Amino acid sequence: xxxxxxxxxxxxxxxxxxxxxxxxxxxxxxxxxxxxxxxxxxxxxxxxxxxxxxxxxxxxxxxxxxxxxxxxxxxxxxxxxxxxxxxxxxxxxxxxxxxxxxxxxxxxxxxxxxxxxxxxxxxxxxxxxxxxxxxxxxxxxxxxxxxxxxxxxxxxxxxxxxxxxxxxxxxxxxxxxxxxxxxxxxxxxxxxxxxxxxxxxxxxxxxxxxxxxxxxxxxxxxxxxxxxxxxxxxxx
Amino acid sequence: xxxxxxxxxxxxxxxxxxxxxxxxxxxxxxxxxxxxxxxxxxxxxxxxxxxxxxxxxxxxxxxxxxxxxxxxxxxxxxxxxxxxxxxxxxxxxxxxxxxxxxxxxxxxxxxxxxxxxxxxxxxxxxxxxxxxxxxxxxxxxxxxxxxxxxxxxxxxxxxxxxxxxxxxxxxxxxxxxxxxxxxxxxxxxxxxxxxxxxxxxxxxxxxxxxxxxxxxxxxxxxxxxxxxxxxxxxxxxxxxxxxxxxxxxxxxxxxxxxxxxxxxxxxxxxxxxxxxxxxxxxxxxxx
Numbered sequence: 001x002x003x004x005x006x007x008x009x010x011x012x013x014x015x016x017x018x019x020x021x022x023x024x025x026x027x028x029x030x031x032x033x034x035x036x037x038x039x040x041x042x043x044x045x046x047x048x049x050x051x052x053x054x055x056x057x058x059x060x061x062x063x064x065x066x067x068x069x070x071x072x073x074x075x076x077x078x079x080x081x082x083x084x085x086x087x088x089x090x091x092x093x094x095x096x097x098x099x100x101x102x103x104x105x106x107x108x109x110x111x112x113x114x115x116x117x118x119x120x121x122x123x124x125x126x127x128x129x130x131x132x133x134x135x136x137x138x139x140x141x142x143x144x145x146x147x148x149x150x151x152x153x154x155x156x157x158x159x160x161x162x163x164x165x166x167x168x169x170x171x172x173x174x175x176x177x178x179x180x181x182x183x184x185x186x187x188x189x190x191x192x193x194x195x196x197x198x199x200x201x202x203x204x205x206x207x208x209x210x211x212x213x214x215x216x217x218x219x220x221x222x223x224x225x226x227x228x229x230x231x232x233x234x235x236x
Numbered sequence: 237x238x239x240x241x242x243x244x245x246x247x248x249x250x251x252x253x254x255x256x257x258x259x260x261x262x263x264x265x266x267x268x269x270x271x272x273x274x275x276x277x278x279x280x281x282x283x284x285x286x287x288x289x290x291x292x293x294x295x296x297x298x299x300x301x302x303x304x305x306x307x308x309x310x311x312x313x314x315x316x317x318x319x320x321x322x323x324x325x326x327x328x329x330x331x332x333x334x335x336x337x338x339x340x341x342x343x344x345x346x347x348x349x350x351x352x353x354x355x356x357x358x359x360x361x362x363x364x365x366x367x368x369x370x371x372x373x374x375x376x377x378x379x380x381x382x383x384x385x386x387x388x389x390x391x392x393x394x395x396x397x398x399x400x401x402x403x404x405x406x407x408x409x410x411x412x413x414x415x416x417x418x419x420x421x422x423x424x425x426x427x428x429x430x431x432x433x434x435x436x437x438x439x440x441x442x443x444x445x446x447x448x449x450x451x452x453x454x455x456x457x458x459x460x461x462x463x464x465x466x467x468x469x470x471x472x473x474x475x476x477x478x479x480x481x482x483x484x485x486x487x488x489x490x491x492x493x494x495x496x497x498x499x500x501x502x503x504x505x506x507x508x509x510x511x512x513x514x515x516x517x518x519x520x521x522x523x
Binding site for chain 2: 082085086087090110117119124
């Protein structure tokens with residue numbers, strides 16, 4: 001059986017009556033305005049230092065021919081989420097209808113097992129002091145704006161995206177825009193070698209940006225720049 | 237990577253490494269306490285090892301609870317309605333509790349001061365449960381599919397090796413001038429330390445030949461400050477040096493030499509646990 005046909009019991013790919021929400025990020029349209037990040041912060045009052053979504057960038061080329069690549073990041077709401085598997089108290093769980101990976105704050109013990117398990121660094125620990133909410137000292141993450149989606153709204157980051165770089169919808173619905181985009185464009189996911197089957201698809205993302213451990217496919221100068229960055233950050 | 241660097245923190249901090257170290261020693265001591273029922277030479281260590289392992293369980297348990305960001309919710313992990321058995325942490329929590337109960341029953345039996353069949357049985361059950369502790373801590377790391385070096389099935393075996401080495405080292409220090417006990421402990425230390433060395437070399441070799449994540453993890457663990465801890469303290473001073481000392485024939489009967497080797501093993505096993513925990517995590521902070 002091919003990899004594409006292999007479906008685990010918790011997946012909802014093509015299951016009738018089950019929705020499977022996904023986000024498509026068209027990096028060709030992203031201008032790096034960070035409006036998505038700000039909208040998310042506003043929606044959730046996410047404290048300083050941590051983010052549910054963030055927009056890292058990379059500069060390639062040499063002056064004057066340089067280009068800035070943006071790669072918006074967020075929880076990938078994986079079909080096979082390692083964070084759900086690793087949570088000892090089922091504080092992290094997957095919603096069967098929709099595929100949202102959510103967190104029960106009242107149950108989380110703060111062992112950070114999910115943080116260690118996530119290949120995408122999408123989880124973070126909320127600080128002990130927050131202004132407007134007593135939810136502190138537990139792991140938090142992007143929810144795909146579950147509360148908005150259940151009211152037929154799109155996530156805050158999608159709503160605010162000025163270049164329509166982010167598109168959200170049900171992949172199991174053949175008439176949705178995300179289905180169309182995924183079916184008609186070459187898409188990439190982050191770290192596909194992990195087999196987590198992410199629900200965030202990128203269009204136009206460079207493979208050397210989305211993957212982590214594939215230097216066999218990388219150019220030597222990319223590897224050299226990574227080594228230089230490593231040395232810079234670790235002061236070796 | 238590179239310019240994509242963002243602010244990410246490591247998930248598990250040094251407390252967890254100390255917990256690994258404590259749990260390893262307590263498991264090793266439990267093996268020794270049970271071993272005393274099989275090998276008369278270890279008889280003087282029986283009570284000391286049993287008390288020591290229970291005391292370390294208290295220390296380890298407190299460390300584990302203190303490391304939680306919501307320490308008061310540690311009971312959640314024992315709540316049958318919440319337990320999630322796909323997580324090694326859930327199995328570990330049950331293992332710790334079962335070990336604690338058996339350990340107390342065993343000590344109560346030891347307090348009677350006689351070599352009873354029940355005492356031997358309890359010693360065996362306690363040792364089996366103690367075996368589960370380094371095994372689960374190893375699984376705790378190995379299930380993380382995205383972390384180079386952690387994601388290897390040899391990790392639980394390595395932690396068992398480290399437990400035997402560090403437990404025997406503490407046993408050697410507890411044995412004092414008891415030549416008969418030290419002769420056996422010397423063998424335990426030697427072979428477990430050599431086994432740990434072989435596994436570490438194997439893990440390093442396979443890590444170096446992976447993708448860029450593996451390569452960067454290898455670089456991180458072998459250079460700079462982490463290199464000093466991992467290679468310097470962990471491999472050279474804490475594994476190779478004591479193994480060489482234990483090989484040297486004239487140290488066989490020397491208590492001081494064995495004590496030095498034991499101390500080096502303890503330093504090495506602590507350093508290895510720290511580096512194995514922190515090294516592969518530092519890479520993720522860059523992604």
